[in-house]
Amino acid sequence: MxxxxxxxxxxxxxxxxxxxxxxxxxxxxxxxxxxxxxxxxxxxxxxxxxxxxxxxxxxxxxxxxxxxxxxxxxxxxxxxxxxxxxxxxxxxxxxxxxxxxxxxxxxxxxxxxxxxxxxxxxxxxxxxxxxxxxxxxxxxxxxxxxxxxxxxxxxxxxxxxxxxxxxxxxxxxxxxxxxxxxxxxxxxxxxxxxxxxxxxxxGTMLSLGKTGPARERSVGSPAPEYHSVKRDIKQSHICLGTRGVNLADPRSYAMSVLSQLLGGSMSSRLFQNIRERKGLAYSVYSTTGSFRDAGYFEIYAGVANDQVKAAVEGIREELDILASKPVEEEEVRSAVEQMKSSYAFSQESTSARMIVNGKNYLLLDRVFNEEEVLEGYNNVTAASLEEVKKLICDFSRYSVSVASGVKVNRKSVMEE
Missing domain, CATH: 3.30.830.10 (Metalloenzyme, LuxS/M16 peptidase-like)
Incomplete structure (x- = not known):
């Protein structure tokens, strides 16, 4: 409680x-x-x-x-x-x-x-x-x-x-x-x-001030950018991202489930395509991040320096498939169960519970109990994924960052 x-x-x-x-x-x-x-x-x-x-x-x-x-x-x-x-x-x-x-x-x-x-x-x-x-x-x-x-x-x-x-x-x-x-x-x-x-x-904190300055809210939607950083390394590290949902957005459950089925496990679409079928990457995954007023969706892949273009094409391929075809309910339920299990595992740690409760109460002035979280995941369906798909499937909205052992040309990864 x-x-x-x-x-x-x-x-x-x-x-x-x-x-x-x-x-x-x-x-x-x-x-x-x-x-x-x-x-x-x-x-x-x-x-x-x-x-x-x-x-x-x-x-x-x-x-x-x-x-x-x-x-x-x-x-x-x-x-x-x-x-x-x-x-x-x-x-x-x-x-x-x-x-x-x-x-x-x-x-x-x-x-x-x-x-x-x-x-x-x-x-x-x-x-x-x-x-x-x-x-x-x-x-x-x-x-x-x-x-x-x-x-x-x-x-x-x-x-x-x-x-x-x-x-x-x-x-x-x-x-x-x-x-x-x-x-x-x-x-x-x-x-x-x-x-x-x-x-x-x-009886503590009495020596500290009572109130602080107002915080500037984060709003905006910048144009996509491309960054390439050259390092003396043997691999290219690709991060692709677009804006997502904030901490309090009710769509966050659907967004997490969508990320899970796309790139959150060994059975995910990105893992099966980029690693298992194409053999392009050892590590490939997607993740979400949320703040009080904004959020992001990110895809990462670590590939050989001469395979950047092929990896990005494979990622775009999966985004196009996701956009054009409804997700089967069986795949949705699998991703939901994975998210619920991850949440249940975290609930066994006092530190993890302290962190999630503290963050939400500090930034949102509210907390999410176990029943609410599990209900949020259980309510995700193939139909509810259609709305959040619109946030992540348009590759023209993605910013891209590459750290590589070679110079990676913008045209090889960005849609012009």
Whole structure:
């Protein structure tokens, strides 16, 4: 059962009890990410996330890690386009000690200059790691193209130049402005006492501001773009994408099912055509991504450098077939069952439930219970797929990004 509550300090709580487990996952979600950044300070949300682990008024960086290790916990964080999440998972008896560390980080982080200088180097290595992953390069270029001139097109990690502009004062002001109580959700999942947890968090975050700035909404539909990046690699990594549906769109279930049957498994159409019949790729798949106000659909294939054109033609072939022929109900039901199973597997993890509940409550001010999700998938039919087909079957609307060992000509992959 999922319950929500707004505490007297203004912080919102979303809680899911799982009495059969012995652990609890606690996440502090902050509605700040790449979409909230000035271009000159690109990557500041991610930089802040790193710095939250580098020492507070009460703990050194080593003590932050040690206090969580001492209770057998696991702690981490991540930054996205629209939100940042700090989380810890531990056995239920130690939830308070784990929460104490997270709260200390939120309220008392120092952002010391010498630590910032060191962490810039760490993030610089993280940037290099991303640049060394051609699949990530192709994906990032695609998302940038799909959301050109919109906040969702902003880079999460930033650049070396933008990171160098972020001083202690710039970071402190960003945190003061964005790390405020009405921008926060605390998500808890596992074995715990809701009243006890709420009583604990009731007295926290009081040193933070109450309200933050309004967020610019992401709207638009840019013209298709083509990007080719040459790397010293043996394979070409192709990402093709178009705009999809947002987090709250009721068509999201149909879109997920459509993506699943097209490229979500070994029996999917893309896998069977591109890999099994044509032998062009080891890895080929489709996926969806959703934000508060927008979304995307993406197809990826990793192929030999001289097979890019053939792979794209095979993908277009499958999109044309999907557009021209109704999907058989048997294929729909198979994809539905795969999506329901994936959802059921995720429900067995306290961390996964904490994440999905926290994200939805932070961005949509609502949560989706198990019955609602399963009903959403069960209601998908061949007829309901016809509407979402229109969003993904027109190849002329696709942007394309290729990271390759050779120069890949636009005309070989884009419809002119």
């Amino acid at each position: 999922i319950t929500t509550r707004t505490l007297s300090n203004g912080v919102r709580m979303v809680m899911e009890e799982m009495p059969a487990v012995h652990s609890v996952a606690i996440g502090i979600w902050v509605k700040t990410g790449a979409v909230d950044e000035e271009k000159k300070y690109a990557g500041i949300s991610h930089f802040v996330e790193h710095m939250m682990f580098k020492g507070t008024e009460n703990r050194t960086a080593r003590q932050i890690a040690g206090d969580v290790d001492r209770i057998g916990g696991a702690m981490n964080a991540f930054t996205g386009k629209e939100a940042t999440c700090y989380y810890v998972k531990t056995v239920s008896d130690h939830y308070r000690e784990a929460a104490d560390v997270l709260v200390d980080m939120m309220e008392h982080s120092l952002f010391a200059k010498e630590e910032m200088d060191r962490e810039r180097k760490v993030i610089g290595e993280e940037i290099k790691m991303g640049e060394d992953s051609p699949e990530d390069v192709a994906h990032d270029k695609l998302i940038e193209a799909l959301f050109r001139r919109e906040p969702l097109g902003n880079s999460v990690i930033g650049t070396r130049t933008s990171l160098n502009r972020i001083t202690h004062n710039v970071m402190a002001e960003y945190v003061r402005t964005h790390y405020v109580r009405d921008n926060m959700v605390i998500s808890v999942a596992g074995n715990f006492d809701p009243e006890e947890v709420c009583d604990y968090f009731q």
